[in-house]
Amino acid sequence: MYPKQVEEGAAPLRAQSPPATGFPMNGGGGYYQAGGATAALAVQAKAPVAAWSTGLCNCFDDCGNCCVTCLCPCITFGQIAEIIDRGSTSCGTSGALYALIMLLTGCQCVFSCFYRAKMRAQYGLRESPCADCCVHCFCECCALCQEYRELKKRGFDMKLGWHANMERQGRTAATMPPQMHPGMTR
Template identity: 30%
Template sequence: MEEGGPQSRYVKLTKDQAPLEDIKPGELNQPIDVPQLHVRKCNECGQALPESFEPPANEPWTTGIFGCAEDTESCWTGLFCPCVLFGRNVESLREDTPWTTPCICHAIFVEGGIALAAATAVFHGIDPRTSFLICEGLLFSWWMCGIYTGLFRQSLQKKYHLKNSPCDPCAVHCTMHWCALCQEHREMKGRLSDDVVMPMTVVNPPPVQEMNSARNGNGNGMAPSSAKSEEHTNLEMQAL
């Protein structure tokens, strides 16, 4: 275009027109901070909670840890077969877990360690060589009793919002294992009995009824002589 001609509307771009900005790798993929999304969430499901939500207060245990005599059945079961009582407790808390699985685990780790120590003392006597094996078996049973059953007690407290014991749940089972099993069984037994569905009154529907009406052409109440002139209307009533 000639220099003396009219000025063009287009701007000629050159390399020196604007400086180039240096963009670091990943700079454009940074997360955006949205203050409206900073809300409290449920620890179990992760859903957002309203601002007015208040967590339920911790409730006391319905029975004390030394109230074993209040439920005779669980008391005798926990005394002679603690593995069976522990399996029933786990099944009541977790419906997808049969009672046989925790019962077998309890029998192997707890009763098995005690039986191993007793068998070592009976067949090999108590001397410096066997004392180490006996103490090792008892220590293993004591440690597994506190860890395995203490985690279950912690889940029970979390589900029913029960107040924590004076000491850790694992320490409760390490010191008073049989009493703790009976207390947990009584707690779930009392709470599950409150959720029993009340019996409903069942009303049986009436039997099926049929109504037949014959319409005659002459209206005198007499049956027609021809079968073609007879019309039957069947009405059937059924209960939905």
């Protein structure tokens, strides 16, 4: 029950490290590989977690967007997805895909909850008031409105899209490829 006492002159007892299995082990609270915790857990533990700038049901902050989202959520989703994807997908493409999933399966909340998780990871936001999938399954319109308001409060003009926002902020070099100079001439 108690650890053995180390006698004078005897070599100290070594603490046994957990086996290198890659599976979670009790006691350490993390995954063990090659005798140490993985870097992912170390980074995850240090990540700052901020609160959302508005609550889930603060629709009175932006009544216009709330009405648009209730009538046609694919528009709001498309605007959010374009900003979160940093312009790699357009508002129209994301909105059309959202509408197609909604019409064919009715499970658009599963698609949109992935974007909420991606947005939380980008901005270090808490998973609140509950899990992302629960928020989108039970309060889809409120979740989309909250995400829209969060991006708006972070300085994005949601009607402009990603590229126009970057131009407005003077960061075109970060999103555009470098200009190619003509070949060598003599």
